[in-house]
Amino acid sequence: MKPEELKYAKTHEWVHVDGSKEHSDEADATATVGISAFAVEALTDLVFLELPRVGQQVQPGESLGEVESVKAVSDIYSPVAGEVLEVNQELPESLEWLGEDPYGRGWIARVRLAKDASLEHLMDHAAYSKMCAEEEH
């Protein structure tokens, strides 16, 4: 996935809405979620990842697992509302994927979007990049 085509949360998760519809009433609208390259770079030295549970219902801002580095542990927050459909089972044993390919092999979960799921609070790539640049200073 191209980072330019993704939506981002303030807490550095990315979302890709699978399929063309961004707002859908269809039950099968899904999104893929991961953490951004900026977040991975900021964490450095990852040692542990806890995936969410399949079937787990999440609201935006609720925990979608956690990622731990040598320095500290951080929550991964769900950027969307929905139900966890699938998780990247191999990722906890292949944490290097988060650094090498955060928008591809480093995906964390697929979420079936809730009917009323909104993406309005999320940023596009330009806005997110600007926020990251500001955070660095």
Add this chain to the structure above:
Amino acid sequence: MTSTLTQTPLHAWHTARGAKMAEFGGWSMPIQYGSIVGEHRATRTGAGIFDISHMGRFIFRGSAAGDFLDRLLSRPVADLEEGRVRYALMTNHEGGTVDDVLVTHLRNAEGPFFLVVVNAGNADKVLRWLDERQQAFDLTDADLIREDVTHQQSMLAVQGPRSAEVLTTVCGTDFSAMTYYTATHATVDTSPAIVSRTGYTGEDGWELIVPAEVAESLWQKLLESCEQVGGTCVGLAARDTLRLEAAMPLYGHELSEEISPLQAGLEFAVKLEGREFVGRDALVQLATREHLPRRIGLVGHGRRAPRDGYQICSGGRLIGHVSSGTHSPTLDRPIAMGYVEPEFATVGTAVSIDMRGREEAAEVVALPFYKRLVT
């Protein structure tokens, strides 16, 4: 916020290098330049250089200097031969720890002096404590001259199995004949310096005190020499994982005003017999109390790292707390130090740690986690 923090003479260099900077003890310090694990391993296998200019440095002179320090420290220092360094605890009236310090006895043109290196975050508190004690002991400024030299100097550490080579290359002097915990005046890169064979990493190494104005040029030369042996500059994050593996206490974690050196397992640095110092009588009492929590080492069986404040449990009962924890780069396992009730302090005891709501198994192990091979 950052503008109120004190900066080391290398601050601009760290920033230009792209280091992650953060507050530590009131100073803006480099936390990491890149990977913490990379910096850690470079120090264990080659050499690492550290900016530790934030450490507080006080000079004591005068006829009462040695006696004054002896009345404040857990072991005597007045008897230190010139050129020797000693670790000691400054204790409060209750036997808790005001700070842990390194005392060096040296002499220069103005005569003999004691250099006391304190933790950055405790420097102001220690100064107030020293003022109070000096008044209470009725010592005049004629008997005791104290000078805070922290801000006119820079303090750099070179640590690791190849630190001797790094230093020799830069200084043109071979310091490897110095024994551990000794110090000397020397010329380093044409500047006057105090060089000591000390450190906070569990590796062989040296700490250098130089005038602030030469810090950057010396640092640059040390780094070039360091890189020749596969080393690098190292931030405070790796300094923390290095000292944790070596089981060296960090004030605010393993030591505090409420924790005595005895609980911390620092008996080697406490001499109670035949002397008087602030906290001595309290320590004699504390030594008889067997139920006090004790410092232990823990190795986790999972992947999560225990962190400061996490609860340690046994059979569903709270038995203590983690004081420092991390993922050990050397062991590639979670390690921690903490305080537990003494009956759980035996090596091999199985405990659990509450890792953010989840119990994970851990085992009490002997400290340190890492000990370098002395060849």
